[in-house]
Amino acid sequence: xxxRETVDARKEPIARARALAVARAAxxxxxxxxxxxxxxxxxxxxxxxDALAALVIGPTGSxxxxxxxxxxxxxxxxxxxxxxxxxxx
Numbered sequence: 001x002x003x004r005e006t007v008d009a010r011k012e013p014i015a016r017a018r019a020l021a022v023a024r025a026a027x028x029x030x031x032x033x034x035x036x037x038x039x040x041x042x043x044x045x046x047x048x049x050d051a052l053a054a055l056v057i058g059p060t061g062s063x064x065x066x067x068x069x070x071x072x073x074x075x076x077x078x079x080x081x082x083x084x085x086x087x088x089x
Contacts (some may be wrong), residue, residue, distance in 0.1 A: 009065045022063065025069075027043045029073075030085075031077055032076070037081065038055070070086050
């Protein structure tokens, strides 16, 4: 796997508009908060900006970290099983 781009969110926060664009560029979204993980097929489910923002935007108003794009999947937050599932493909 090759890393194409790395952004340090502490130095360059990704604001709502850009975070939504990053999320919409993915086909599948996997969001993890605590011990729970939610997967959304963005190709099938058309989420409103507010619904999508509720998933990917943190309390600071920017993209939650960590956020990793792997192919057409965007992982937001950390969850062992979700990472294992995506990286096992």
